[in-house]
Amino acid sequence: xLPTPTKITRVEQETKTVKTYYFDDQSYAIPGQFYMVWVPxxxxxxxSVSGTRPLSxxxxxxxxxxxxxxxxxxxxxxxxxxxxxxxxxxxxxxVLGIGGGYGFGPVRYALLEMxxxxxxxxxxxxxxNKDWLLRPAAGCETIITTNDGSxxxxxxxxxxxxxxxxxxEKFDTIFTCGPERMMKAIAExxxxxxxxxxxxxxxxMKCGIGVCGQCVIGDRLVCxxxxxxxxxxxxxxxxxxxxxxxxSERIPI
Amino acid sequence: xxxxxxxxxxxxxxxxxxxxxxxxxxxxSALLVRAAKEGAGxxxxxSVSLAPRLGHPNPTVVFHGGIMLNAVGLSGPGIxxxxxxxxxxxxxxxxPIIASVFAQSVEDFYELAYRISEAEPxxxxxxxxxxxxxxxxRMFSACAPDAADVTHAVKKATSIPISIKLSxxxxxxxxxxxxxEAAGADxxxxxxxxxxxxxxxxxxxxxLSNKVGGLSGSLIKPVALKAVWEIRRRGVxxxxxxxGGISVGKDAAEMFCAGANAIGVGTAAMGRENLFSSLCLELxxxxxxxxxxxxxxxxxxxxxxxxxxxx
Ligand SMILES: Cc1cc2nc3c(=O)[nH]c(=O)nc-3n(C[C@H](O)[C@H](O)[C@H](O)COP(=O)(O)OP(=O)(O)OC[C@H]3O[C@@H](n4cnc5c(N)ncnc54)[C@H](O)[C@@H]3O)c2cc1C
Ligand code: FES
Numbered sequence: 001x002l003p004t005p006t007k008i009t010r011v012e013q014e015t016k017t018v019k020t021y022y023f024d025d026q027s028y029a030i031p032g033q034f035y036m037v038w039v040p041x042x043x044x045x046x047x048s049v050s051g052t053r054p055l056s057x058x059x060x061x062x063x064x065x066x067x068x069x070x071x072x073x074x075x076x077x078x079x080x081x082x083x084x085x086x087x088x089x090x091x092x093x094x095v096l097g098i099g100g101g102y103g104f105g106p107v108r109y110a111l112l113e114m115x116x117x118x119x120x121x122x123x124x125x126x127x128x129n130k131d132w133l134l135r136p137a138a139g140c141e142t143i144i145t146t147n148d149g150s151x152x153x154x155x156x157x158x159x160x161x162x163x164x165x166x167x168x169e170k171f172d173t174i175f176t177c178g179p180e181r182m183m184k185a186i187a188e189x190x191x192x193x194x195x196x197x198x199x200x201x202x203x204x205m206k207c208g209i210g211v212c213g214q215c216v217i218g219d220r221l222v223c224x225x226x227x228x229x230x231x232x233x234x235x236x237x238x239x240x241x242x243x244x245x246x247x248s249e250r251i252p253i
Numbered sequence: 254x255x256x257x258x259x260x261x262x263x264x265x266x267x268x269x270x271x272x273x274x275x276x277x278x279x280x281x282s283a284l285l286v287r288a289a290k291e292g293a294g295x296x297x298x299x300s301v302s303l304a305p306r307l308g309h310p311n312p313t314v315v316f317h318g319g320i321m322l323n324a325v326g327l328s329g330p331g332i333x334x335x336x337x338x339x340x341x342x343x344x345x346x347x348x349p350i351i352a353s354v355f356a357q358s359v360e361d362f363y364e365l366a367y368r369i370s371e372a373e374p375x376x377x378x379x380x381x382x383x384x385x386x387x388x389x390x391r392m393f394s395a396c397a398p399d400a401a402d403v404t405h406a407v408k409k410a411t412s413i414p415i416s417i418k419l420s421x422x423x424x425x426x427x428x429x430x431x432x433x434e435a436a437g438a439d440x441x442x443x444x445x446x447x448x449x450x451x452x453x454x455x456x457x458x459x460x461l462s463n464k465v466g467g468l469s470g471s472l473i474k475p476v477a478l479k480a481v482w483e484i485r486r487r488g489v490x491x492x493x494x495x496x497g498g499i500s501v502g503k504d505a506a507e508m509f510c511a512g513a514n515a516i517g518v519g520t521a522a523m524g525r526e527n528l529f530s531s532l533c534l535e536l537x538x539x540x541x542x543x544x545x546x547x548x549x550x551x552x553x554x555x556x557x558x559x560x561x562x563x564x
Contacts (some may be wrong), residue, residue, distance in 0.1 A: 001315075001316065001317060002315060002451070002453070002460065003312070003315075003453065003456075003460070005455050005456075036311075036312075038312060038456075039309075040453070040456035040458045042310075042459060043310050043311050044310075044311035044312045044463075045311065074529075077455075079453075079456065081315075194452045205307070206311060206314065206328075207313060207314035207323070207327060208315045209314065209316055209317075209323075209523060210278065210523040211277055211278065211314050211321065211323070211520070211523045212276075212278075212280070212313065212314060212323075212325055213277070213278045213279055213280035213281070213284050213299070214280065214328075216280065216281060216284055217282060219281060219283035219284060219286060219287040221278070223257075224523070242470060244280075244281070245309065246307055246328060246331060247305040247306060247307055247308070247328055247330050247331075248280050248328060248329055248330050248334075249279065249305055249330040249331075250330075250334070
């Protein structure tokens with residue numbers, strides 16, 4: 001699979017730093033799968049699918065490559081290679097999506113797919129502050145939390161999650177993506193309550209296709225065995241603790 | 254009873270001849286142990302240098318139409334971290350560990366081989382497909398005297414068996430194989446990737462950030478078979494780990510016929526689940542269907558034709 005120039009049909013500014021790009025591409029990708037986005041002459045980086053038909057990617061500009069990507073305009077082409085990896089298993093009658101920051105992009109897509117399947121959906125959308133909140137999923141009751149209380153409830157997504165359980169809500173599956181410690185806390189809660197938990201993990205990626213080993217967590221490869229992992233990720237000693245940097249030196253999360 | 258696939262390489266027993274090649278899914282102990290659990294006969298670590306290296310920016314690997322092209326740039330954590338990983342892999346893998354090293358000077362090769370021996374790998378593989386800074390960046394693998402110099406230095410540094418990994422990007426690979434054998438190499442790994450590039454005519458840029466890289470995958474199998482065959486034809490006696498484009502059991506049978514003693518598997522490891530146990534089953538089945546009782550039966554029938562004619 002080679003990077004394919006794909007025309008941008010629309011750009012949606014979601015927050016100050018996050019844009020959603022819609023492409024002239026009708027192929028299907030499972031929520032949780034990702035594309036490698038090549039900026040010729042600069043870099044190629046992984047970005048999760050945030051919608052299909054048309055395909056969309058939700059890009060947060062935080063460093064050289066992603067800031068450059070967010071300068072692309074409607075009508076221009078991005079070079080895309082994908083879809084890659086293993087996405088969410090879209091099962092369950094009553095599901096909850098929890099997203100932290102730009103991690104809500106693929107979770108929102110999963111919720112919309114679940115609605116199409118007739119499932120009951122609910123969402124918790126968390127961010128540092130109101131400037132980092134993505135657009136909620138249409139037709140899905142959403143609890144917003146911010147660390148500073150600038151929008152929604154002040155606190156963490158896990159506070160809201162425990163609140164839902166206290167009020168007697170039941171879910172068969174939780175889909176989540178966001179900071180790793182947040183996902184680990186959610187996985188632990190799900191484990192205690194015997195609820196399915198599907199997380200999208202991130203590791204520094206190079207090849208994106210299971211060759212270089214760079215994206216290892218435990219003895220699994222995020223690009224190939226994941227990015228979706230279930231509760232079994234709790235058995236990886238490095239989950240929520242350490243990761244490999246670009247030289248493959250182990251550093252704290 | 255030992256399996257028909259059991260084999261011996263430089264005195265090391267392998268329960269099967271399939272060795273995870275360097276650079277593929279092998280950058281830490283967890284991945285080496287995983288390949289061993291999935292049935293590899295031995296596992297090779299990613300080539301390590303003395304100091305940590307960032308490697309090239311992306312794109313570093315692309316796969317298209319059965320060919321993989323890569324220039325990861327030998328990123329790695331450096332020797333200190335690597336020794337810890339290899340020790341951990343040794344404790345848990347249960348199969349021989351081959352430690353791969355690379356350097357840009359003969360002195361650094363010596364030091365690396367000396368230091369990595371502390372981890373007690375069963376074998377050290379010496380990746381000489383890298384530029385020699387003392388020689389205007391010419392690859393060590395590109396000429397016999399340079400390859401021999403590295404071999405001498407590494408042999409002096411360690412008592413662990415060494416395998417020199419040869420590049421196919423040379424005029425005469427057998428000449429280099431002879432030189433490293435004469436310099437004391439215990440084994441040869443042949444071949445490393447075949448030089449190549451992909452260009453995107455819309456971006457008008459090479460696809461890899463490094464512009465050029467190494468090809469691997471099933472399309473390079475004929476190149477690897479010829480290299481191993483040529484090395485044998487020209488009388489090199491030390492064992493050869495035949496590597497390049499092996500993806501099913503029958504490919505391995507072909508590689509044994511060319512003269513290999515064990516089989517390196519790289520690119521295929523990305524494509525097939527449980528690759529190593531599948532390769533073993535396939536090779537065993539192939540052998541029993543064709544009444545080969547031992548790996549030694551897999552050799553070419555000599556009918557005297559001369560191979561030196563032009564194509
Ligand atoms: C499976 C997966 C899906 C992702 N999906 C999205 C998404 O939908 N939207 C989005 O905005 N971001 C996503 N990311 C993160 C995105 O890849 C990084 O933000 C981007 O690579 C940053 O590159 P940079 O040059 O802009 O910044 P840098 O300054 O180089 O890095 C900024 C941060 O991004 C991380 N990062 C850098 N390079 C990589 C890499 N090659 N692989 C993984 N992480 C890297 C760094 O560790 C650092 O934390 C995803 C990452 C992964 C692994
Ligand atoms: S990024 Fe190379 S194996 Fe996952």
